[in-house]
Amino acid sequence: MAQTPWWSRSVVYQIYPRSFADTDGDGFGDLRGIIDHLDHVADLGADVLWLSPIYVSPQDDNGYDIADYEAIDPMFGTMDDFDELVAAVHSRGMKLVMDLVVNHTSDEHAWFTESRQPGSDKRDWYVWRPAREGHEPGTPGAEPTNWGSFFGGSAWAYDEASGEYYLHLFSRKQPDLNWENPAVREAVYAMMNRWVDRGVDGFRMDVINLISKTYPLADGVLTPGDPYSFEIERVANGPRLIEFLEEMNREVGITSKQLFTVGEMVACGLEHAREYTSRHHDRLGMVFTFEHVSVDQSGSKLSPKKLHLPDLKQNLARWQEGLADDGWNSLYFENHDQPRSVSRWGDDSPEHRVASAKALATVLHLHQGTPYVYQGQEIGMTNAGFTRIEQYADVEARGQFAQATAAGVPEEAVLAGLSAMSRDNARTPMPWTPEGGFTTGTPWLPLNANTASINVADDVADPDGVAAHYKALIALRREDVVVRDGAFELLLPDDETLWAFTRTLGDQRLLVVANMSSHLAGVPISALPSLEDAELVLSSVYPGTDLQTLAPWEARVYRIRA
Missing domain, CATH: 2.60.40.1180 (Golgi alpha-mannosidase II)
Known part of the structure; x- marks a missing residue:
């Protein structure tokens, strides 16, 4: 791998398509909306555009449940629209990165539909297991292991038609692919190559360190009062992960074509990150760690605590030092899965919102690594301020609410946790104007109540606004080799x-x-x-x-x- 890859000098702007800009009035953002607002991204100085999934999907997990890897979901537009977007991005000197979700598919993917048939050639494309010995299939406790899903409940779903269970580490509509099967890997690499041939410049890889599990699958240790085990080491950083990453790199030509890659990795420590991003191996360009976005949690996302600043800055410093001589850092405070940083670690009051958004941006962008700007972060957007569970669209939030309240946690406490940490905080539509400007219809998720005072038009017109400071930070990175x-x-x-x-x-x-x-x-x-x-x-x-x-x-x- 080159010692100074092009993306080490870049700044990435993440777009969550369904919430960016809607041009047809259906309330969902689309590709033409992205095309119409590309100059906003270019004016900031960002030179890499990362799109969250736009593939055909039943949208159980807002597109991270993919039913067809090689087709654009009609809610976002057409393949012609996509080709126009690629050309528009490249004409501005920017590059386009797609989300790659290959730990799991949708249960509506043709691969899974075929896999449900016992004896099918694709039966082994997913992780199927019989009921626990001595238990009646489909009854409580009959799951093959006691693993829990990240979204609540068991990680196993019973399929009556075939009489077995399939593994789903996330929603039951997101069955895990079996990466032990070489046919699965071959199909994934072929799909990636077709997107590269279409002009895509790289991939952000969703939970990529879950693709190698530790076999044989076995029960994990239970926490008192919890019926399911969350021993993440049983499903993350498995024994064949490096083999799979190197094979992917080779088969897709990631290094030879200088493609951008960043792997989202749960339970990824510094030593793992050094292995996966080493400049001496052809694996990944960088990883997303979750350590620094966990320092203000008391065991779970639903139990946030006041940030102790030394914890955050010392954690980032440890990663700076740990990857300084081999590897590379990704720098982020926000994305589609994290709450708004100005509400989380800043001060979102009218008096201090702008200043705290700038301060957070300054410390992040002056670290070493590739900075990521999530849509709306550049104008200091705040959390959504939802107060009722009916306001949430996120499958994770709904699952957490149901599980916590069933366990006896007061609704008020659960809603307080969701208000602070829910993924929907980052998914409210982009406010382009004081009136909204996102759609002429009804938005799929309500706009923030403060849109009249926090919007793109007003902020970019202000020479002292948040966006102006982001432009200065990005320009400094581009001009100053020390940064x-x-x-x-x-x-x-x-x-x-x-x-x-x-x-x-x-x-x-x-x-x-x-x-x-x-x-x-x-x-x-x-x-x-x-x-x-x-x-x-x-x-x-x-x-x-x-x-x-x-x-x-x-x-x-x-x-x-x-």
Whole structure:
């Protein structure tokens, strides 16, 4: 793998198509809506566009349940629309990355329909097992193992027609593919190659480290009071994962064609990430880790806790140092599965929303790695503020609510957890104008109640808006080699208010200092490098060089002597 691949200099903009822009009035975003707003992405300076799934799907999990890998779902448009999108992206000097969901398919995929027939050539394309010995098939406790689904309930579904159970680590409408079968892998690689031939520049790979399971499948340890086991090591980072990744790389020509790849990986530690993204092997370009987005949780997404800033910055620093000499970091605070960072780790009050959105962007983009901007993040969008379970569309949220309330958790507590952490927080439609501008019809998910004050038109027209700061950050990364390649050092690691670090390359050094609170913060100047002859490169709030005190959510970037 090349030492300096092109995507190490890039910034990725993620689009969640059903919530980006609707041109036909059906309430769902579509490909023509993306085409119409490409200049917004290009103006930010992002040069990679990542699309969440647009394939044919029954939409049980908003497109992550794919029924046909090689057709565009009519809700998004046609293949002609897709070809036009590819051309429009490339004409702007950008690249297009598709979501690859191959741990599982929809139960409506033709492969699974055929697999349900005992004796079929595709029976072994999925993970089928008989009922537990001594149990009547289809009765409680008869599941082959005690594994739980990520979306609640058992990870096994009984199929009456064939008399066996199939594995689904997510929704029961998302049966897991059997990657042990070489025919499955061959079909997946052929499909990927056809998309590459169509102009796709790479893939974001959904839960890719689940494709290799540890066989034989066996029960996991149960937590008291929980009928299902969630020993993630039984399904993640399996013994053949590296083999599968290298085979995929070879068969699709990922390295030889310089394709972009990022693998979403649950339970992926630093050592695993070094293995999977090593520059000395042809596997993946980078991975999405979940460690840093778990530091404010007390055991589950439904039990959020107040962020202890040292936990977040020390976690990111550990990954910076761990992948510095081999591998590469992906830098993200938001995506379609995470709540809005300004509501989560910033201050989404009218007084501090803009400043805290800028501060969060500054510290993230000044780390080493490839930054990801999720649609709406660049204008400081907030969480949805839902208060009733009926407002949620997400299958995960509905499943968590049902399971938690059945276990006796008060509804108010469950709804509070969902309000803070639900995936629907990131999925509300993009507010293009104060009136909405997303659709002429009824949106599939309600727009945020604050759309009149938080929208693209108003923010991009403001020279001090959030989008303007993102443009400056992206331009700095493109212009300054220190941002891309400089060594990282965390300063003040235990400070609960200040986030400070340096990036150093040769005799060049950048100092980043940010007040991550809604109050004035004194700065221990003696603990920082000397600011003699320092040049202020970027400031999020108040331009100046006096670092004695930082305003609420003020972030500064200095060029100093190394």
